Amino acid sequence: MYSKYSLETLMKWIFMSLAISMVSLTLGARLHQSYVAKKHSAEEFGRELMVISEERKYSLQKEIVMGQLGPFWREPLPDEKPELVIKNGDQSLSFILDPKNIIISLVEDERYLILVGLLGLIAAVELAVLISYVLTRPLRRLAWGCKQIAQGSPVTIRHNALSPYEFHELTDSFNDMAKQLERWKEVQRQVSRMDRLAALGEMLSGLSHEIRNPLASIRIQLDLLRMELESIPDDPGSSIGIGLSDAKEYIAILDHEIDRLNRIVTQLLSFVRPKQPMMAKVRLDDILPWCVSMLKPQADKQDIELVTQKQDSGVNVLADNEMLQHVIMNLSLNAIQSMSASGSDREKVLSIMTGYSGTDHGIKTMGLIRVSDTGPGIPAEIQHRIFDPFFTTRQDGTGLGLSIVQRIVDGLGGTLSMDTSSGGTNFNIFIPLAPLAEGDRYDVDLEPMEVSANEYMDS
Amino acid sequence: MSPLIYYLLAFGAYTISIILMTGQSFAWKETRLSFYLGGRRFSALPTTATFCATWMSPLSLVGYSMWLYSDGYVAFLASVNGWILGLLFFPFIVKRLRMKRVLSLPEWLEKTYGDKRVRKLVALTMVFLYTLYLVIQFRAFGIIVSYMLDIPSGFASTSLIYLFVLYTTFGGYISVVRSDMLNLLLIVLGVTVAAAFALPSGFSFATAANVFLMKGQLETVKSLSNAEIFSAFAIMFSWGLGVAGNPQYAVRILASRTEKDAYKMIAASPFIVGWIYICVTFFILVCRSYYPAIVNIEETLSFARLGQYLPAFASTFLLIGVIAAAVSTANSQLLLAACSLCYDLFPIKMEENKKESIVYYEDRFLVINRIAITVIASIALLLSHAGLPGYLMLGRISWTLVAICFFFPLFLPSWIINDKLFFVLSTALSVQCFLVFAAEISPENAMLAVLMLEALLFKMFKYSTLDNSRKTQDYPAGEEKDV
Numbered sequence: 001m002y003s004k005y006s007l008e009t010l011m012k013w014i015f016m017s018l019a020i021s022m023v024s025l026t027l028g029a030r031l032h033q034s035y036v037a038k039k040h041s042a043e044e045f046g047r048e049l050m051v052i053s054e055e056r057k058y059s060l061q062k063e064i065v066m067g068q069l070g071p072f073w074r075e076p077l078p079d080e081k082p083e084l085v086i087k088n089g090d091q092s093l094s095f096i097l098d099p100k101n102i103i104i105s106l107v108e109d110e111r112y113l114i115l116v117g118l119l120g121l122i123a124a125v126e127l128a129v130l131i132s133y134v135l136t137r138p139l140r141r142l143a144w145g146c147k148q149i150a151q152g153s154p155v156t157i158r159h160n161a162l163s164p165y166e167f168h169e170l171t172d173s174f175n176d177m178a179k180q181l182e183r184w185k186e187v188q189r190q191v192s193r194m195d196r197l198a199a200l201g202e203m204l205s206g207l208s209h210e211i212r213n214p215l216a217s218i219r220i221q222l223d224l225l226r227m228e229l230e231s232i233p234d235d236p237g238s239s240i241g242i243g244l245s246d247a248k249e250y251i252a253i254l255d256h257e258i259d260r261l262n263r264i265v266t267q268l269l270s271f272v273r274p275k276q277p278m279m280a281k282v283r284l285d286d287i288l289p290w291c292v293s294m295l296k297p298q299a300d301k302q303d304i305e306l307v308t309q310k311q312d313s314g315v316n317v318l319a320d321n322e323m324l325q326h327v328i329m330n331l332s333l334n335a336i337q338s339m340s341a342s343g344s345d346r347e348k349v350l351s352i353m354t355g356y357s358g359t360d361h362g363i364k365t366m367g368l369i370r371v372s373d374t375g376p377g378i379p380a381e382i383q384h385r386i387f388d389p390f391f392t393t394r395q396d397g398t399g400l401g402l403s404i405v406q407r408i409v410d411g412l413g414g415t416l417s418m419d420t421s422s423g424g425t426n427f428n429i430f431i432p433l434a435p436l437a438e439g440d441r442y443d444v445d446l447e448p449m450e451v452s453a454n455e456y457m458d459s
Numbered sequence: 460m461s462p463l464i465y466y467l468l469a470f471g472a473y474t475i476s477i478i479l480m481t482g483q484s485f486a487w488k489e490t491r492l493s494f495y496l497g498g499r500r501f502s503a504l505p506t507t508a509t510f511c512a513t514w515m516s517p518l519s520l521v522g523y524s525m526w527l528y529s530d531g532y533v534a535f536l537a538s539v540n541g542w543i544l545g546l547l548f549f550p551f552i553v554k555r556l557r558m559k560r561v562l563s564l565p566e567w568l569e570k571t572y573g574d575k576r577v578r579k580l581v582a583l584t585m586v587f588l589y590t591l592y593l594v595i596q597f598r599a600f601g602i603i604v605s606y607m608l609d610i611p612s613g614f615a616s617t618s619l620i621y622l623f624v625l626y627t628t629f630g631g632y633i634s635v636v637r638s639d640m641l642n643l644l645l646i647v648l649g650v651t652v653a654a655a656f657a658l659p660s661g662f663s664f665a666t667a668a669n670v671f672l673m674k675g676q677l678e679t680v681k682s683l684s685n686a687e688i689f690s691a692f693a694i695m696f697s698w699g700l701g702v703a704g705n706p707q708y709a710v711r712i713l714a715s716r717t718e719k720d721a722y723k724m725i726a727a728s729p730f731i732v733g734w735i736y737i738c739v740t741f742f743i744l745v746c747r748s749y750y751p752a753i754v755n756i757e758e759t760l761s762f763a764r765l766g767q768y769l770p771a772f773a774s775t776f777l778l779i780g781v782i783a784a785a786v787s788t789a790n791s792q793l794l795l796a797a798c799s800l801c802y803d804l805f806p807i808k809m810e811e812n813k814k815e816s817i818v819y820y821e822d823r824f825l826v827i828n829r830i831a832i833t834v835i836a837s838i839a840l841l842l843s844h845a846g847l848p849g850y851l852m853l854g855r856i857s858w859t860l861v862a863i864c865f866f867f868p869l870f871l872p873s874w875i876i877n878d879k880l881f882f883v884l885s886t887a888l889s890v891q892c893f894l895v896f897a898a899e900i901s902p903e904n905a906m907l908a909v910l911m912l913e914a915l916l917f918k919m920f921k922y923s924t925l926d927n928s929r930k931t932q933d934y935p936a937g938e939e940k941d942v
Contacts, residue, residue: 104464107467111610115610115619119619121475122474
């Protein structure tokens with residue numbers, strides 16, 4: 001069970017008790033001191049008056065003697081023992097100290113001190129409130145953060161400049177914990193994805209095999225049929241001639257569709273059974289002219305400007321050239337389709353850049369190929385799914401393009417990252433550099449392409 | 460025993476009670492709603508207590524008492540009647556106010572009439588008038604404490620009320636309500652004891668009746684000239700409307716747990732407030748009859764001196780009651796002024812697209828509120844030493860501004876043309892300020908003229924709108940003519 005009192009209440013009580021103790025102690029000591037001093041002074045004065053009166057043999061009225069003694073003396077009651085006896089003429093006047101009047105005088109004199117004590121009390125409590133505020137606010141934020149994490153939302157707690165350093169440490173630890181939890185969740189996501197893909201791959205592999213065999217048979221039979229038809233003499237005027245022409249057209253359509261089916265099956269097989277990359281030194285500079293030759297006609301047809309840019313020269317990566325081309329081709333065709341489908345008036349530009357990325361102590365570590373477009377970007381709600389197999393937003397797409405791209409990049413030991421906004425999308429392919437001959441190193445003076453850390457996606 | 464010891468003991472006890480009763484200041488789950496309205500979870504009893512405690516300011520106790528002491532029943536007619544008249548208006552606005560689920564009256568105006576400028580204008584006026592009004596509380600507290608403890612007034616007010624008020628206001632509405640419950644108890648106790656021990660021969664109903672009907676008391680009313688009667692009615696009217704539109708009370712209606720609780724509060728408060736006025740009136744009438752010599756000194760000091768005719772303990776209760784009245788009104792007004800400043804006038808915006816902003820935003824917002832509370836209290840404290848006019852004058856200036864801002868929007872919404880409200884209110888406030896501060900016309904007379912001007916403008920705009928809509932109906936689309 002939670003206790004009912006808050007930290008503030010606890011602090012308030014502690015501070016108030018301390019303040020009351022301090023005030024009581026100080027004030028008590030001071031009041032006692034003053035009381036003793038006043039009493040002593042009254043006694044001294046009384047004794048002096050007694051001596052003077054005896055020496056000079058005064059005979060004064062009782063009221064005058066009392067006036068001389070001041071308010072701290074009074075006449076004793078019948079059962080009280082006098083503390084001062086003054087000879088006044090032929091009679092003796094008895095007096096006793098009046099503590100009540102001494103206390104009244106004391107309070108009047110020390111009222112400022114009492115007030116300061118009260119002020120101290122309020123100030124102590126307000127201080128308690130302030131301290132508990134400083135302590136509880138960061139705790140409140142941390143409690144909120146914990147609730148967010150429990151609900152599955154990623155969260156980062158901000159530092160409060162007013163908090164003591166222990167709270168900064170606590171906040172840092174919390175943020176680290178939250179980050180690790182996020183990473184763990186990502187790993188879990190990856191593992192689950194791999195499991196799904198493995199199951200899918202097994203199924204697709206069987207399915208593709210089963211489809212491919214009848215497909216080959218259909219193709220053979222279709223070729224035979226075509227040959228048979230071509231052997232029949234063509235008579236355009238006769239009814240046989242018209243039927244023959246129609247049949248040839250139908251066979252052409254069938255041929256085209258079988259090709260398409262074959263392509264899909266091939267794609268499926270390349271997805272589930274990727275071929276082993278033939279790793280060799282690939283010069284990125286050589287890829288750009290190939291890109292132009294392959295993509296220019298497509299881009300021109302869609303009224304898209306193709307820009308290739310060599311950020312750094314002489315970048316050699318260790319990869320399979322054919323696969324790398326396949327990756328660039330896939331990403332570029334996606335970009336072209338995205339820009340042509342957008343229908344926007346904005347200038348359509350497909351750009352492919354090559355260069356270095358990242359340094360480790362001044363030594364280049366990765367080659368980079370960036371494929372960028374000025375399309376409408378990828379909506380936030382589907383960004384996490386675009387690399388999933390069979391996820392597509394196009395009616396005629398298989399949804400395997402980006403999955404294959406990612407698989408190839410993974411197979412090449414590289415990483416793939418994507419950043420997208422309403423102004424366009426960038427795909428960054430990071431490929432390990434080819435090892436250099438002994439004594440050689442990549443030129444460190446070259447500025448690497450700027451890729452922010454958070455753009456990296458764990459492949 | 461010396462009265463000083465009584466006073467010191469009483470003051471010490473009050474200080475410790477405030478510290479303990481006010482309770483927690485920075486609640487763990489505090490929000491704007493809990494800070495301004497206590498989360499709308501107070502039942503009728505605490506809400507009635509805070510309503511009445513806020514009502515009883517030093518103006519109601521000291522200002523009214525000393526006016527009654529010098530001018531007799533005319534003070535009762537003009538002020539108490541006016542205040543009670545204002546109370547009669549509240550039942551009409553309960554539903555209207557609570558329907559909008561707002562945190563402040565300026566926000567209610569914006570939501571009801573759809574004009575952000577009106578909210579800003581009214582909030583600005585509230586900050587001004589509550590700062591001015593706080594001066595009364597600070598000054599009264601300072602003088603009473605300085606009289607009780609025989610210390611300089613500046614020191615007393617600076618060191619004590621400042622801390623009291625900040626302490627109770629920092630906790631927001633919840634803390635204000637808690638301290639108000641204690642304060643109301645002390646006020647009721649103070650005036651009751653003062654009334655019970657006022658008569659030198661001891662209290663009896665026959666003697667008390669005689670005091671109320673004494674020849675000298677009634678003659679003060681009979682001898683009034685027409686101008687004085689008009690002035691008294693003007694004051695009564697202005698204070699009545701001031702009470703009716705005062706956001707201090709409207710906020711308590713908003714903060715009630717249910718509508719029923721709000722009605723209960725409105726039904727119960729006249730009895731408590733009425734009892735306090737009867738006791739104060741009786742005490743002052745006794746003093747007026749038996750000890751008429753206290754004249755030509757500052758009103759709070761005169762009131763404190765009247766206390767010397769009571770037994771020491773009764774005088775202690777009475778003076779502690781005045782302190783309680785000052786603290787209870789000051790913290791409530793300070794909270795409202797801070798609300799107007801931080802919530803209505805310069806609201807801080809939440810960072811968009813950052814969900815963690817929700818928790819940081821509330822924290823930051825409430826810290827800024829507390830800074831605003833400190834700043835406003837400090838300004839009021841400085842002004843309390845600046846030689847401003849007396850309580851009645853400051854009260855009259857404040858009440859009239861309240862009436863001008865809120866009377867029509869609250870009680871006659873059907874008169875209002877939404878897009879003209881800002882123009883009418885800003886004109887009315889400007890004219891009132893000109894008449895009071897430049898032309899030096901008494902605030903209540905100026906207010907009557909300004910209210911008439913407001914009514915005229917509203918009616919004029921209403922008429923022109925109706926006229927336009929009628930003409931638009933007469934000439935269907937395509938056939939409109941210039942008008």
